[in-house]
Amino acid sequence: MSLRQSMRCCRPAAQALKARRVPPSARAYSTSGAGGGPSSSASSNRALYSSLAVGGFVAGFVVSMGSGFFNRPSAAARCDGVPNVDFIETNGRTWEPVHAxxxxxxxNPMxxxxxxWVSNLQEHICxxxxxxxxxxxxDGEHAPATFLRDHWIRPSGGEGSSCVLAGGRVFEKAGVNVSIVEGKLPKGAQLQMKADHDSIEVSDEPLPYFATGLSIVIHPRSPHAPTVHLNYRYFELxxxxxxxxxxxxxxxTDLTPNYLYPEDAVLFHDTLKxxxxxxxxxxxxxxxEWxxxxxxxxxxxxTxxxxxxxxxDLTTSSAIHAARAPSRDQIFDFVKSASSAFLPAYIPIVAKRMxxxxxxxxxxxxxxxxxxxVEFNLLYDRGTKFGLNIPGARVESILMSLPEVARWEYMTPLGREGSGTREEELQNVLKNPREWASDITGDKKK
Amino acid sequence: MSLRQSMRCCRPAAQALKARRVPPSARAYSTSGAGGGPSSSASSNRALYSSLAVGGFVAGFVVSMGSGFFNRPSAAARCDGVPNVDFIETNGRTWEPVHAxxxxxxxNPMxxxxxxWVSNLQEHICxxxxxxxxxxxxDGEHAPATFLRDHWIRPSGGEGSSCVLAGGRVFEKAGVNVSIVEGKLPKGAQLQMKADHDSIEVSDEPLPYFATGLSIVIHPRSPHAPTVHLNYRYFELxxxxxxxxxxxxxxxTDLTPNYLYPEDAVLFHDTLKxxxxxxxxxxxxxxxEWxxxxxxxxxxxxTxxxxxxxxxDLTTSSAIHAARAPSRDQIFDFVKSASSAFLPAYIPIVAKRMxxxxxxxxxxxxxxxxxxxVEFNLLYDRGTKFGLNIPGARVESILMSLPEVARWEYMTPLGREGSGTREEELQNVLKNPREWASDITGDKKK
Structure with missing residues (x-):
């Protein structure tokens, strides 16, 4: 099966059913134990059938049985019990379909x-x-929206899948984008990369590279539900x-709220930590800190x-690993855990605030x-700049991250210093970043 | 009178009245003759009193008596007759108050x-x-808006005046900004400037500079009325x-319409030409072309x-002057004409489209x-980038150019190729810039 095939979004139910047969070893680094949540095969089956009944499709959901969870924000990779929706326990591999x-x-090559990995996670998140x-x-105005799924091919080497949802009931605009790109890297860029990667022998000729990644930006409709961004990528020279x-x-992954709910910030950071x-x-x-x-x-x-x-630039020899020198597989396992933590870190927040x-x-x-x-993305984000400078780049996929609507007021009175408003409360946190993880702050709220 | 005083926005009526006593020599390079419009002192007086009656303030308006002008787009520096508004004949000095x-x-030093010049033009345009x-x-929704006038001082050397109008009936957001800045230019920047200015002797020490300019962006409410931008500046090392x-x-000055009205594009370019x-x-x-x-x-x-x-970089020795070598006064006169042409190039268009x-x-x-x-201003505009990189820069003045509201749609169907819509008509012109001046295209529409 080609990479492109692996990215298709509507698998037959039979194949999805097979996805449930996850070997126990694949669950080895699930964090469900941290919160003591049920993640048994019995509950898995309930989730599966419930998913089928509700959504008409399955991606291998595992229920987290979290009714009454709103009052118990938790560091565990579990989600709260929104009526009629089964959430996944994503902080492991259990939802992975069999072909993945x-x-x-x-x-297989990394x-x-x-x-x-990113193609299947894309589908799962959508x-x-x-x-x-x-x-x-x-809400009397918006129908539940679904993703528009666009597959694209770059003639000079690359393909991808842009999934965009707009005008939804919960989400004003959401983009979930996978790209798989091959190309040639000129000497100047090689030299820049050598700074972080000793093993690169700089060549006068452009050298072949491969890059693949998943990139997400979600802008909910409600001002109380935060915007979220995710990007995970793998690069090979x-x-x-x-x-x-x-x-x-x-x-x-980073969270961009409009109003500060400390319990949301704690849940988000705890889940990632x-x-x-x-x-x-x-x-x-x-x-x-980075x-x-x-x-x-x-x-x-x-901020x-x-x-x-x-x-x-995370690789075996990265300074952060000191003498530990993890294998590529071990680092990949970290990337899987971190990217899998996205939904349990975010969905409970938006489900509550919406x-x-x-x-x-x-x-x-x-x-x-x-x-x-918008100011950050267009003025400072290196990914956006890098992407727009690539000849033949797919602009629509790169700028998918911009919100549906943005506003600029000259000297806005909202959030002004000394106003004592909730808007100012947020501004204060953006000007003075805080620690949020509960085992760092001692703020165990379970 | 200090520069700062000269920028205040509400001069006493007595002083404004004095402004009418413009010496005939000051009208020497008015272009009113081009369209044959009346610009006599009789009509000037009518404008003055009409202004007093309507707006309660005067800036030395000269009426252009252009009733019925809608049907006669003209290259001349005249404005159309919007009921109850006296427009100015700005393509000369006649509106200039006496202290200017x-x-x-x-x-005086340049x-x-x-x-x-820019301070007075700012006021006049506002x-x-x-x-x-x-x-x-x-329109049943918006009251006529006035400018919020903010004067500011940069402790490290500089002052300015930001005039912003928001939420108006005609103008959704308009910013008219003057800055007068002194500072020190490091060696690297001197070297860059030397490329265009031979006379610069590069110094290891930072060299003092002076810069002053007027910067305008106007975003009207109606999609049929174009956005406009102006910037004129003087730099001294x-x-x-x-x-x-x-x-x-x-x-x-450049015009950014949402819908193409060829007659508006012709008027705009003809007036500037x-x-x-x-x-x-x-x-x-x-x-x-530039x-x-x-x-x-x-x-x-x-585009x-x-x-x-x-x-x-326009100076006596600029390549465009070949052997002509105009004096600094002559180039200043050109800048005055070009900046004075702003209102007659733009106001008739917005007055019609609104x-x-x-x-x-x-x-x-x-x-x-x-x-x-927004994409252009944040990704490409050198002025914006330069401004935001200056420590202590006044961000609110620099980003005043951004519209009140902007929108991003993934793969928007609006303006799509082959749709045969008015949106596509505009897109076609933006992808293939045209000549608009009527004596270049032979399109004399008077």
């Missing part, structure tokens, strides 16, 4: 394994968001003969949101904050 | 003269836009002792709008086009 597991055979659209209470001479992973800590306790503190630094808007003197994790009523002024503030999001 | 003329004494707000028919070693002017041709017939064709190149959005393969003029009804879909297209405007 085949692709993930350690005998480029195949990572491309299969379906989870669509479930939430269906489950949301009617080869010598003239096509033999890999360097590889690394990069990525992260749990995923990181399974693999290396050095990861979370370093990557949380995230605050990267997602900064210098001209505003503020884009309340952070998350961000890392790049029901909260909001005022016109709160909506206005949301649009002003989205203006700041 | 004092400042414009050739014995930095004083240019700062006075008042003209406010007049249009008052004259516009009620000094040696260590503070003696000027190089000076130049730069600037331009007339202003240019008075000084040097080489200017318009070169600066029209404008199309500068206001380009490479990743979209389109920002239908162009106008743009130039930089009355046109529009649909929700037309509004949506306008917001999508505003998204492209």
């Amino acid at each position: 597991l085949e692709k993930d055979d350690p005998k 480029r195949i394994r990572m491309a299969a 379906k989870s968001l669509e479930e939430l659209e269906t489950a949301a209470p009617p 080869c010598d003239k003969k096509g033999n890999p001479i360097a590889w690394w992973f990069g990525g992260g 749990t995923a990181c800590d399974q693999h290396d306790e050095a990861y979370y503190p370093a990557y949380k 995230c605050d630094k990267y997602f900064a808007i210098p001209h505003r003197g503020e 884009r949101g309340i952070g998350g994790i961000f890392f790049d 029901r909260q009523p909001y005022t016109e002024e709160e909506r206005r503030w949301q649009l002003v904050r989205r203006g700041r999001y | 003329l004092e400042k414009d004494d050739p014995k 930095r004083i003269r240019m700062a006075a 008042k003209s836009l406010e007049e249009l707000e008052t004259a516009a028919p009620p 000094c040696d260590k002792k503070g003696n000027p070693i190089a000076w130049w002017f730069g600037g331009g 007339t202003a240019c041709d008075q000084h040097d017939e080489a200017y318009y064709p070169a600066y029209k 404008c199309d190149k500068y206001f380009a959005i490479p990743h979209r393969g389109e 920002r709008g239908i162009g106008g003029i743009f130039f930089d 009355r046109q009804p529009y649909t929700e879909e037309e509004r949506r297209w306008q917001l999508v086009r505003r998204g492209r405007y």
